[in-house]
Amino acid sequence: MANTLNDCKVSASERLMDYEEHYGAHNYHPLPVVLSKGKGVFVWDVEGKRYFDFLSSYSAVNQGHCHPRIVKVLKEQADELCLTSRAFYSEALCEYEKFMHEYFGYDRILPMNTGAEGVETALKLARRWGAVKKGIPNDKIKIICCGGNFHGRTVTVITMSDDPSSYAQYGPLTPGFVRVPYNNIEALREALDQYGDEVCAFIAEPIQGEAGVFVPDDGYLKRCFDLCHEHNVLFIADEVQTGIARTGRMLCSEHDGIRPDIVVLGKALGGGVLPVSACLADDEIMLNIQPGEHGSTFGGFPLAARVAMEALKVVKDEHLVENAERMGRLFREEISKINSPFIKQVRGRGLLNAIVTEPVAGKTAWDICIRMMEKGLLAKPTHDHIIRFAPPLVINEEQLREAIGIIRETFEEMTA
Ligand SMILES: *Cc1c(COP(=O)(O)O)cnc(C)c1O
Numbered sequence: 001m002a003n004t005l006n007d008c009k010v011s012a013s014e015r016l017m018d019y020e021e022h023y024g025a026h027n028y029h030p031l032p033v034v035l036s037k038g039k040g041v042f043v044w045d046v047e048g049k050r051y052f053d054f055l056s057s058y059s060a061v062n063q064g065h066c067h068p069r070i071v072k073v074l075k076e077q078a079d080e081l082c083l084t085s086r087a088f089y090s091e092a093l094c095e096y097e098k099f100m101h102e103y104f105g106y107d108r109i110l111p112m113n114t115g116a117e118g119v120e121t122a123l124k125l126a127r128r129w130g131a132v133k134k135g136i137p138n139d140k141i142k143i144i145c146c147g148g149n150f151h152g153r154t155v156t157v158i159t160m161s162d163d164p165s166s167y168a169q170y171g172p173l174t175p176g177f178v179r180v181p182y183n184n185i186e187a188l189r190e191a192l193d194q195y196g197d198e199v200c201a202f203i204a205e206p207i208q209g210e211a212g213v214f215v216p217d218d219g220y221l222k223r224c225f226d227l228c229h230e231h232n233v234l235f236i237a238d239e240v241q242t243g244i245a246r247t248g249r250m251l252c253s254e255h256d257g258i259r260p261d262i263v264v265l266g267k268a269l270g271g272g273v274l275p276v277s278a279c280l281a282d283d284e285i286m287l288n289i290q291p292g293e294h295g296s297t298f299g300g301f302p303l304a305a306r307v308a309m310e311a312l313k314v315v316k317d318e319h320l321v322e323n324a325e326r327m328g329r330l331f332r333e334e335i336s337k338i339n340s341p342f343i344k345q346v347r348g349r350g351l352l353n354a355i356v357t358e359p360v361a362g363k364t365a366w367d368i369c370i371r372m373m374e375k376g377l378l379a380k381p382t383h384d385h386i387i388r389f390a391p392p393l394v395i396n397e398e399q400l401r402e403a404i405g406i407i408r409e410t411f412e413e414m415t416a
Contacts, residue, residue: 011047012034012046012047013032013033013034013045013046013047016034016046017032017034031369031370031373031378031380032370032373033045033051033373033378034046035051038053038061038065038066039064039065039066040064040065040067040392040394041053041064041065041391041392041394041395041399042065043065043378049376050376051373051376051377051378052376052377052378052391052399052402052403052406053065053378053391053392054377054378054379054388054389054390054391054403055378055379055380055388055390056272056390056391056392057267057272058209058241058267058390059209059241059242059246059267059268059352059390060266060267060268060270060272061268061272061392062244062245062246062267062268062272062315062320062392062393063268063271063272063311063314063315063318063320063392063393063394064272064392064393064394065272065392066272066273067271067272067311067314067394069310069313069314070271070272070273070307070310070311070314071273073306073307073309073310074273074274074303074306074307076306077092077302077303077306077307078303080302081302082301082302082303083298083301083302083303084301084302085297085301086295086297086299086300090300090301090302090305091302092302092303092305092306093111093300093301093302093305095305095309096109096111096300096305096306096308096309097109097111097300099309099312100278100280100308103312104250104251104263104280105259106263106280106281106282107281107282107283107286108280108281108282108283108286108287109278109279109280110125110278110279110281110286110289110294110299111276111277111278111296111299111300111304111305112277112278112279112296112299112300113275113276113277113296113298113299113304114152114266114275114277115151115152115240115241115264115266115267115277116151116152116153116154116157117152117154117277117296117299118240118264118265118266118277118278118279119151119152119157119203119238119240119264120152120154120156120157121264121279121294122201122203122236122238122262122264122279123143123156123157123201123203123236124289124294125262125279125281125285125286125288125289126143126200126201126203126234126236126262126285127141127143127176127200127201128288128289128293129200129201129234129284129285129288130199130200130201130234131200131288132288133284133288134197134200134232136197136198136200140198141176141198141200142176142177142178142195142198142199142200143160143176143177143178143199143200143201143202143203144177144178144179144180144188144191144192144195144199144201144202144203144233145160145177145178145179145180145202145203145204146179146180146181146182146203146204146205146208147162147179147180147181147182148162148163148182148208148211148214149161149162149182149203149204149205149208149211149238150163150166150205150208150209150210150211151203151205151238151240152240153166155170155173155174156173156174158170158173159173159174159177160177160179160203162179178191178195178199182204182208182211182214182216183214183216183217183220185220185223185224185227188202188224188227189227192227192228192230192231192233196231196233199231199233200233200234201228201233201234201235201236201261201262202224202228202233202234202235202236203236203237203238204221204224204235204236204237204238205237205238205239205241205242206221206237206239206242206247206251206252206253206255206256207241207242207247207252207348207349207352209241209242209352209388210241210382211382211383212354212356212382212383212386212388213347213348213352213353213354213386213388214347215347215348215349218255218256219256220256221237221253221255221256221258222256222257222258225256225258225260234261234262234285235258235260235261235262236260236261236262236263236264237251237252237253237258237260237262237263237264238264239251239252239253239260239263239264239265240264240265240266240267240277241267241352242352243263243265243266243267243268243269244265244267244268244269244311244312244315245268245315245320245321245324245350245393246268246324246350246351246352246390246393247324247328247348247349247350247351247352248321248322248324248325248328248349248350248351249321249325249350250315250321251263252349255349261281261282261285262279262280262281262285263279263280263281264277264278264279265277265278265279265280266278268311268315269308269311269312270304270307270308270311271307271308271310271311271314272311272392273307274303274304274307275304276304276307276308276311278308315393318394320393320394323393323394323395324350324351324393325350327351327391327393327395327397327400328348328349328350328351328352328353330397330400330401331348331351331353331389331400331404332346332347332348332353334401334404334408335353335355335389335404335407335408338407338408338411338412340411340412340414340415341358341360341415342357342358342359342360342363342368342411342414342415343355343356343357343358343411344356344357344358348389351389351390351391351393351395352388352390353388353389353390354382354386354387354388354389355386355387355389356385356386357385357386357387358385359385360414360415363414364381364384364385365381365384365385365386365387366381366384367414368381368387368410368411368414369381369387371410371413371414372406372407372410375406375409375410376406377403377406377407377410389407391403
């Protein structure tokens, strides 16, 4: 990128992107658009151009940008009390704990901030349960994870990844993981037979979002869940991306009719305004961790507690589960009608969908996303050739049809 730091003829966007180019770590490769405003399903760039947001910050903005109810609660609580740490009780956290118990039906919540921390917490809960309840020696304990997973970016969490761009040259990694291919029940059976007594948990995403919205076969999760229980192994569902109405169910695990032993939530739990994550589990798992044995300064802070409760109330009051299911069907139906050599497959559940593309005449998914951006819709390729489409769940039919129009025109123009 040319150095435009002192050039007054460049646009605001170019100047700002140059700041990041020069002063930010290069740990992301964003589309060249600089956003400064959002409302519902739309975002605006610094030049005032409007876009459909079809990424929703990787499903952290399920309730739509700057939802008035969530922002109101955020502001009100900010004026009252923001942070207490867990050295003292806070009114907001106590209410949040009871609320979450009633909302999701688990005995208890362990509140954290980011998704990766939520996953770390689930791994610690599982290891502790394995040590206390199953009597597995600490140096033997194992957790089974899946090929193609994405659970976050901390060192232990990237240990589970089989994507070199996640783990390479960050070693030494954390021992105690066994990886099996996703969507392969026999592989899990073999791993459990081989390591059974030493395994405390199996962790999976109900749909692999970062892997490109990879949807496993119907019943796969149910069979994993049953197999785990036959071996006295905990089933951990990482619902950070799939949870909170995204796939047309409150939790994606419901598609398979299972109730995971530990659920990890994040992203949309923060209503698109704060990082809020949590582990949900019952007493037998949760109560093995005693005071002082795990925590986070900000975990469950009053601001987060109020925001999370409002974010979840909005999901129910605005029927976002039902809307995600209905709009998702419409999306896949209409996108499947597009006749383009770029499109290999359309897949997903609810409003977590993807188009698997194939390069044509040297044009790739990145070029398609650039063209969609120019036409007013933001989506981002994952793994080079897959484009994820995940708008805020508040999208209505008219907006969705307009967005589908942009996507259709883009594919038609790309081959014209
Ligand atoms: C995004 C994501 C995470 C990590 O969440 P962060 O808040 O980025 O740490 C973990 N698991 C899944 C399935 C995710 O999609």
